[in-house]
Amino acid sequence: MKKTLLWGALATATAMSPAFAQDVKIVLNEEADVLEPCMATRSNVGRITMQNINETLTYLDIKGGTGLQPKLAESWTQNEDGSWRFVLRQGVTFSDGTTFDAKDVKHSFDRAMDPAITCEVPRYFGGMTVSAEVVDDYTIDFKADPVQPILPLLLTLLTIVPEETPVEFIREPVGTGPFALTEWTPGQQIVLTARDDYWGDKPAVTTATYLFRADPAVRAAMVATGEADIAPSISALDATNAATDFSYLDSETVYMRPDTTIKPFDDVRVRKAVNMAIDREAFLGTLVPEGTLLATAVYPPPTLGWNPDVKVWAYDPDGAKALLEEAKAEGVPVDTPITIVGRTANFPNNVEILEAIQQMLQDVGLTVEVKFYEVAEFEGIYSKPYPEGRGPQLVTAMHDNSKGDPSFSMYFKYASDGRQSGISDPKVDDLINRAQAATGDERAALWKELQAYLHDEVVADVLLFHMVSFSRVAERLDWAPTMATNSMLPLSDIKFK
Incomplete structure (x- = not known):
């Protein structure tokens, strides 16, 4: 036995x-x-x-x-x-x-x-x-x-x-x-x-x-006092000891996913307006540390098929307002309350970051609230089947891809039946299927094409940061x-x- x-x-x-x-x-x-x-x-x-x-x-x-x-x-x-x-x-x-x-x-x-x-x-x-x-x-x-x-x-x-x-x-x-x-x-x-x-x-x-x-300052203090030996994640503000603190570009990308089956996010103008309303540069060196990269894909730059021609959305609140007014004039319900969904203690300063984004979106005329969930409940919102009767949401998460290939991200994030996808697009599905089966230069070229299409034309999500993390040891x-x-x-x- x-x-x-x-x-x-x-x-x-x-x-x-x-x-x-x-x-x-x-x-x-x-x-x-x-x-x-x-x-x-x-x-x-x-x-x-x-x-x-x-x-x-x-x-x-x-x-x-x-x-x-x-x-x-x-x-x-x-x-x-x-x-x-x-x-x-x-x-x-x-x-x-x-x-x-x-x-x-x-x-x-x-x-x-x-x-x-x-x-x-x-x-x-x-x-x-x-x-x-x-x-x-x-x-x-x-x-x-x-x-x-x-x-x-x-x-x-x-x-x-x-x-x-x-x-x-x-x-x-x-x-x-x-x-x-x-x-x-x-x-x-x-x-x-x-x-x-x-x-x-x-x-x-x-x-x-x-x-x-949950508190990064508490985690850092526990290592300092000998109550712990490793705090893998502390905030940049607490990383003050050269003998014990390490910074590193990790493989996590912070992004927000709109569900394009829910109004008003079914209108690409609204998705563009949300991207244009966020001043990503303002977070660098303040709520996220120096060295953080602004994201144009849900995986980091060393990944195969990274497309350097895809550019970060420019901060343009006036342009965002114009797009929302145009959509509203055509009957898009841009006044519908939107919920930014976060995961408790997911990354340092996540509360402050999401509250700042909330204010930026409100400044261009959107109605926005922020709600945080513990990990188990968050998973029920983040992955399919999504909750019935949900309103428009921007689900905020960190996605890890340290494997060097977009296959570890693309299907479940963007395919029509992907478990964490907010879109359904036949061209996206075709590019994913062809890229996953391809090799060499053809594989890299297909991933490049898909990255540009998702970012510039589909506007599948609100990409924010490739994170720099800090550990105390x-x-x-x-x-x-x-x-x-x-x-x-x-x-x-x-x-x-």
Whole structure:
């Protein structure tokens, strides 16, 4: 009979010698509402679970800059029919003591794609049909229609669970990673403990405790006073200590999504007016730090197919007023109250930023309120099916794409049936489908064309900032943030001085 997760993990913790214990405390900006492995692409879950409890077949090495690397897959090759064959690592066990093999991989993929549990993973596989077929105990094929040249990169998002895992959200995640869950006290803390039977290199960290504080100043102070070791996200105002504070351009893009099926956002003039009413430059060096880039896509500039010819909307309140007056004269209900929707503690100064945007929109004649939601309730607004009876909304969010390809953004953000799309446009759907199946220069050209079309003609959203983030790290640690820190924080990267 299998041991339960917590029993096995606690036994591991008891076996460790206190003399060699290296504990860290990490204070995050928002609590994890779930620890379900297939939700690990969501930042508040991924920073705890991804590559710590649950691992993936492949891994994109952003810290070392070595590109796509093996994890639970030792190698992969593309077959003549365009499918991909993965040879899996042997001698790997899950934290419940069971052995890892190809059946676990197939179950993990099928489970994540099952609509019965509404995982995050399927949104990255939109516009394609993908199936997993077990070849033998340590070989598995993935076949995609249309053929996907970056499928090994897409699989950096598929967290692996045992084949016995039910097709329902679980509270106690089981994985092959170097850590196991040993405590979860909602509202207080989550504790992970290093496994003695991990297949890979033993991490320097033996126990990680996650704490949650919404106020960035409080998070910074906790590291300063020794109550925590890492605050991955603090505000620029609090980043005042050169010995402990790090700034970095992360992969998060802040944007606002109008739903074009709801009046008045079904009229492109209104969407243009909203973009023209916002003085983006005014935020730089004030509510967002120096070095922040103004966005023209929902992914950052290093991404394949970035289009430098797409320009940020110029601040033009008079032009915005003129567009609204023109639309109003033709019967568009521009006086309808609009709600700016935000996620509590999503990023530093988000309250002040959204209130400033509210005022800018009111100044051009729109009626606007701001409402914030905790993460679980926010997800019900952010992802389909959208709430019935909703009024016009500007849903504000941060989107992370550190993978280097627009595929990790475009389908679920902009395709007609994308899970977080506010538009339905046949040309957008066609460009996405062709770009995802293309390679080389053709792929880059199609993404460039789509970026320009979405920004300049469709006006699909209100793009704001590619964020600069700040972290505070205790001096006893040898660790620094990377572009991926907002989405995952592998404990194995942490060393001690």
